[in-house]
Amino acid sequence: MGSAGPQCCHFRLHGGSPRPARDPCYLPAVAQPPAPAPAAVAPPTEAEERLRRISKVELHQHVDGSIPPEVTWELMKHYRLNPVDSLEAMRRHLEIQAGEEGTLLAYLDKMHYPLWVTQFYENVSKVTEAIALAAAEDGVGTLELRYAPLIHTYAGLTPRQSIRAALSGMNHAHRRHPRMKLGLIVIAMRQHGPHIAKILARQALAEAQHLHERTGVVGFDIAGPERGNPPRLFRSAYEIARLGRLGLTAHAGEDGPVEYIWEAVDELGVQRIGHGCAAARDPELVRRLARDRIAVEVCLSSNYHTGAVKRGERHPVHVFLEAGVPVALCCDNSTVSRTGALHESRLAAAELGTEAVERIHREADGYTFIRPETALANRDLD
Numbered sequence: 241m242g243s244a245g246p247q248c249c250h251f252r253l254h255g256g257s258p259r260p261a262r263d264p265c266y267l268p269a270v271a272q273p274p275a276p277a278p279a280a281v282a283p284p285t286e287a288e289e290r291l292r293r294i295s296k297v298e299l300h301q302h303v304d305g306s307i308p309p310e311v312t313w314e315l316m317k318h319y320r321l322n323p324v325d326s327l328e329a330m331r332r333h334l335e336i337q338a339g340e341e342g343t344l345l346a347y348l349d350k351m352h353y354p355l356w357v358t359q360f361y362e363n364v365s366k367v368t369e370a371i372a373l374a375a376a377e378d379g380v381g382t383l384e385l386r387y388a389p390l391i392h393t394y395a396g397l398t399p400r401q402s403i404r405a406a407l408s409g410m411n412h413a414h415r416r417h418p419r420m421k422l423g424l425i426v427i428a429m430r431q432h433g434p435h436i437a438k439i440l441a442r443q444a445l446a447e448a449q450h451l452h453e454r455t456g457v458v459g460f461d462i463a464g465p466e467r468g469n470p471p472r473l474f475r476s477a478y479e480i481a482r483l484g485r486l487g488l489t490a491h492a493g494e495d496g497p498v499e500y501i502w503e504a505v506d507e508l509g510v511q512r513i514g515h516g517c518a519a520a521r522d523p524e525l526v527r528r529l530a531r532d533r534i535a536v537e538v539c540l541s542s543n544y545h546t547g548a549v550k551r552g553e554r555h556p557v558h559v560f561l562e563a564g565v566p567v568a569l570c571c572d573n574s575t576v577s578r579t580g581a582l583h584e585s586r587l588a589a590a591e592l593g594t595e596a597v598e599r600i601h602r603e604a605d606g607y608t609f610i611r612p613e614t615a616l617a618n619r620d621l622d
């Protein structure tokens with residue numbers, strides 16, 4: 241839909257027929273602002289406490305769309321680049337607004353302003369650290385951030401320096417939260433083409449976790465506009481990443497057709513799918529995902545914002561769970577979607593129950609690409 245409906249009454253958006261708020265077929269379309277949860281679906285305090293305590297597994301969160309607005313604002317002010325006069329006005333540029341949701345391209349447009357300042361090593365490090373610290377506040381115990389290095393090289397960073405900058409921020413966060421598992425997924429943007437993706441895959445595996453002591457690159461992904469950029473074209477890049485022992489995931493079936501998910505599975509050999517909404521319309525593909533234990537990175541808020549799932553539509557996560565497809569509950573872009581790991585858990589719990597959400601996070605940890613045991617042992621510096 242092109243414009244936001246009543247934020248908390250999405251159940252009434254389906255064909256005009258009111259549905260009970262606890263109808264298990266319907267996940268709440270995104271409530272805004274995300275916290276506190278709207279009273280109509282707010283879990284009891286005890287359940288809320290349980291949700292807070294869950295060690296959450298975040299497997300799909302983009303750096304560019306997750307920088308806390310205060311941090312972007314501070315950097316913009318520092319360089320006197322701020323296009324507006326207040327943080328509140330800046331938020332409106334960075335967060336999806338009522339009336340803006342419904343298309344993937346409009347959603348992606350929200351990530352342009354931060355790129356003005358995230359072209360410098362220290363800034364990339366700083367914003368990445370801020371994202372990881374915010375996730376820790378939400379109880380995230382396993383955090384995979386994803387990042388497209390090439391769109392941070394406009395001021396002269398090399399792709400590898402760009403990757404190292406993000407890893408540096410994660411290492412800083414790790415010092416504050418030593419028990420947190422952290423890893424970086426390198427994204428090749430589809431619009432840059434398959435050849436650039438191959439070059440990037442080589443750069444990514446140079447920083448692979450198993451080659452370094454601290455936080456490293458753990459996975460490879462393609463993102464950006466889906467249509468017209470079929471996954472099969474990126475096969476060579478995925479082969480390079482696979483040989484370099486990176487985990488493989490791909491954005492597929494968010495904006496694009498179900499065939500793109502089949503291609504990601506059959507031709508790229510992915511272990512996980514980003515979004516995968518279109519899969520719910522293909523029972524054979526759903527059975528395949530369940531059989532091969534290919535996890536779907538589910539992003540509830542984002543899916544409504546991009547129009548991948550229409551308001552009032554039954555969210556595909558129900559089909560996945562009913563068929564035994566592994567899923568992870570993820571933010572996608574915590575700033576653009578005004579959400580966080582806790583809020584996504586809250587949205588899911590309102591439909592599935594707290595226990596189910598606990599189980600989803602527990603099981604999702606089995607699908608992380610982060611394997612600290614493969615990193616080089618820390619040298620004893622004493």
Ligand SMILES: [Zn+2]
Pocket residue numbers: 300302463491514572
């Ligand atoms: Zn994404």
